[in-house]
Amino acid sequence: MVEPLRYGIDPERVGPYEVMGRLGSGGMGRVYLARVVGGTRLVALKTIRPELSKVSGYRERFAREIEVARSVRSSYIAQLIDFDPDAEVPWLATELVLGPTLAEVLASHGPLPADSVRVLAAGLAEALGAIHAAGIVHRDVKPSNVLLSESGPRLVDFGVARPVRQAGLTSTGQFVGTSAYASPEQLLGQEVGPPSDMFSLGVLLTETASPGAGSSERQAPAVDVIEGRTPALSCLPRDLRTVVRTCLARDPADRPSPAEVPGMLAGRARPDRQSGRPWLPAPVFSSVRRSSECLRAVTHPATAFDPGRMDQQPTATADFPRVATTAMPGSRTPAPGLPAGRRPALTVGLSLVTGLLVVAGVLLMRPGGDSGTGLGVGDATPGATVTVTASARPFDDRPNSTTTPPRTTPSPARTPAASGRAPSAAPPQRPAFTRGTLGVSRYQEPGYAATVTSVVAHGHQLTVGLRARGRTDLREANTTCLEVRGSDGTFTVHPFAQHAETARPGTFDGTLAFPLLVSGRYALRYSCRSDYSTVDLGTARVPHISISRYSDEYFAVILSTDRTSRGLQVVFASTGRTDLRDPRTSCLNRGGAEEHPVDVRLDRSETTLDHFHYGVMDFPPVAANSSFTYSCFPDYSAAPLA
Template sequence: MQPLTSTDPTEIGPHQVLGRLGAGGMGAVYLARTPDRRLAALKVIHRELAASSDFQARFGREVRTAQMVRGPYTPAVIAAEPYGPTPWMATEYVPGPTLKAAVTANGPFPETSLRVLALGLAQALQSVHAAGLMHRDLKPGNVLLSPRGPQVIDFGIARAVEGTVLTKTGQAFGTPAYASPETVLGREQTPASDLFSLAGVVLYAAQGHPPFGTKPAADVLTRVVSSEPDLSNLPPGSLRELITRCLAKDPADRPTADELVRVLSAEPLPPAEHGWLPANVHRSIDFHQHELHTVSSTVPTLGASLPQTTATGRRARTWLVAGAATMALGLVAGLGTVLHGPWGNAADDGTDAAEESTTEQENLPDSIEGTLYGLEFTEDGDSLFVQTAQGLTLWDWRESEATRNLGDASLNFTTTPSGEAVGVSGDLIVVLDQNQEQVADLLVDEPDNMDNFRFYEAVTATPDGTILAVQRTVEHDEYLLREWDWRSDETTDRELDAPVHALDHSPSGTHLAITHGAGEMDDPDAPAESEHTQTEGSADYVSVVDTDSEDTVLRFPEEGEESVGAGLYDVAFSPDGSLVAIAEGGERVLVYDLEEDEVLHELTPRGLVNGMTFDNDGTYLFTGAVTRATSPVGGSQWDLETGEEVESGNTLIYEQPTLHPERETLVVADSSVEETTLIFLDPDTLTDTHQFN
């Protein structure tokens, strides 16, 4: 870490800059303190790149996608501002060296460390690929080391700079020494390309140099395409066999990340009491942590807030910074189902301080600050919940004024039919009444030890206000569907046998849509609550369960059908609960009639779907579309009787359309500009009535 110079900023957005971590082709990276006193690695983009509107559009899209990556092996995206003269992105700070620095200083890793490294990288790629990304530049410099396992950084940003950064003659996109043959030849890249790079990173750790050399670049690229690497430093066994297959020239011959995880996790790992890293690397991490403590303790905190007590006398616990709730806690938990002991006992990263802080009610924002995550009207329609990377706020949408701060944002936020607001922050569910006062909270079960760390991942509410949440147990990757009657404080738990990323309850209460994680159950037509085991090799999918019979009435995509969206889904129910719309990867929308048990329409939007809502009587479906800075693309209004587009292409139906409960307005977001703008439309004419940012 380097001290700040006279040309370095002291503040970036709401973050206080503490020191310089490094610099690269895209910009500089700083150690920063967030408003809730967490520490972050803050990447600031060069002004010459930021001047390109095409770059800003791509960077903004990739930042939003990267914020959807969930896993304990990729540092959480805390907040970002991809637009304006100085775009930036903040991620959780990992106080450890890169793999490149560790190997350079201490030499090759032993086999036991290599196995954990390969396993952690494979599980990181699982998370990246599930979010619809390819890393495309996995290399030792993009792998940070910590006692809880390897942490992969810079996912999602590679795609953003493609076509913007000038490449050198003879150099393929990415890093030549770790690029796949198809990348070198200019052919289509797939997730298998990342597996080739993974093998190169593991070989680097095993032998101290890249598998195909480092220079000259043209010779390296030739060797990548036509030569075989030296694997003599890898002892015979399953790891060597897997790495050999990952380095196959034909992508079809490489294993998937799922297969790597399945094979490596079934075999012995280092004893927990010794950790997974060589002793010298552990000492290097100790140095990083000491340096971190020194820097953070000597720089005074700007604008620190004081704790606030609730009516019950307990200290209020606020929601974690947006984009990080489940991911940050996954990082604290360690390497999940496979790694134990010291990997599950990470050093304090400031999460406790975030949970203990509260948002003061003064200094209300006068604009929409930070990346937008969600919009919800209150039950009476007079106010609008706005959820961004800077926090959850309540707005008088008619007067364009913020009326209340409700705490730091959480990816998991919903409202009940009776008007309560429900937020999930890792191990805590908080319920706010119609006056936005906290009336109940529920902690996860007390863990036996850190290996059994538990947290909440998804939340929804039934028509009677009962809260459904998914509780995840890290050690064995167990999932519970928890039903919580917050008024009587009674809970009922049911086991789930597949990961769950999201829950959506129909307004009628007759159906529950479950967005499942990677992998599929043996019987895909069985309800998620049944006892079935997970098998590898499937993309994410959505199942719709009849809440009375607990039968699965719909699976999308169907078993054996290829997913077009890499596991990214959006689900919306019609007001009467008879129809469900499922957008897959933003590229197609299935409208299913649950009463007639048939597909009503399969829609093909012209833009990338970002949010959906039905009209109040269920006759129309509004699908939002991601906007572009240079030529905004609107979403569509669909006639559900004919399946035809009523309006499309150049409409103002941008991102996250949300209909007023009395159909007074349709609000959408435009994030193609420096500050997110909320646009309020007449639902009949789709004309702009007013807007604010």
């Protein structure tokens, strides 16, 4: 998927490269589709956000990522092609990997067959062998950091990789990695070495071969191992069971080295390039092939979109066909911990290819060292067709991350992409917010404080001005959260966008944008830890129908609905952390029968952080007493529709 460049935001040239379009963005940087001026070879070009290039620490982190990528060579790793860490805005260019992430394949097609898993295991083991030989620990091996191409898997994202001698905790004592795939030593804050990556590989292979295997209590496998429980692996073939069992050993010394893994596998453990037989099952391979063809169709830079022009219809040079997502026989719902990842907005005139993703060979780093993830795809039942579009504005009241106070009079609603019908449900009623006394969130020891300078409520967004001061180890502002107490219970809300006017070690001046989805008393806590005091922001009354809830941090709110002869339309918003599940996995339930959405339109424009979705779902006609469940897992509560 290629988005048009954004007027005044995205560059037309970076070094010797012509920028063709935007592939993705995160809190720290952006990834573009690019080519050498006058050339034809496409690359993935990654840059730091210009405002961060002058901030101490970010440029050094980016330079470290370049050094790591330079030192590693493997056919199963996206290769570094060009770079300039000393440019005004540092950049690097990598091989462009054409294909979806493993996370998306698992979500749309279910588990892979054993032969494909063997190829995946051998390829990733070879990649880890090259990384470890260079003295590096990856620290974030997970499905969203694995790309599936026609020629085999690719391990990407060195954003949180570290030399072995430095692979412990960060300087602030924060955990780095993804807890669902972390090793016991990562979770316990112990020394982290190459065996930690092998544990993560074992978790990944378990999930790939059978999402029902592994943790029996729907928690990180490392927790089971720490507490002495044996992972459930009986559904795996014998050779894969041996690989996974040894990778998940509690003692790092008992885990296999990358070089030992291929010899433990039965059958074909490499793509068979001579016979031309695909290493992936036909539905997945077809998706990979179509994604390659779509990306190669981009021959000219996409039209720059000026967000200030309300009448502009941005276009791109490649029209992406809508593809049916078909579940393979025996497919199952994705595992509860499967990260859904970022979902960048598409602009008018573009269709999102369901089940496909073309992402950069090196994915985005998130603030705090967490790595970026790919774009999630929806789950589907056998024979079902799921299409996904996105509009620049499903309703006027969409969240807006800019620091300028929004207009009090909304602009006319814009029509969603032509490929999806306009919303028939009424726009949600606007929340009412009464501002509190504001104040300062103070650390338990002197020298650290965050002052709330402003609070602006607009639609379903609450924008908070923040001025934080401390020593160089002051925690990052985007770790701040809101604690909400009201009639629907207690909730913890994380920001979905950040704008920093000043951001350097020990200082933050800027704004954080939070979703305004539940009624109650809102209090801000800097860094979302109990060692900082709370600040009273005010009280909100948010009209809504019901809430599908996993915990106080993960929940989805039904804002309005509309029943017609064509079916049911649901206007919703969901929030959580960076592993918030894809909304396309939601369902309606009546007496055990499930109905999945046939169309989903998301608004993700102008967001700089993850874990928030806002948009419209279309369902087939359903009975009046059906209930809605976000992500269609029993760990989310059922929400009545009336």
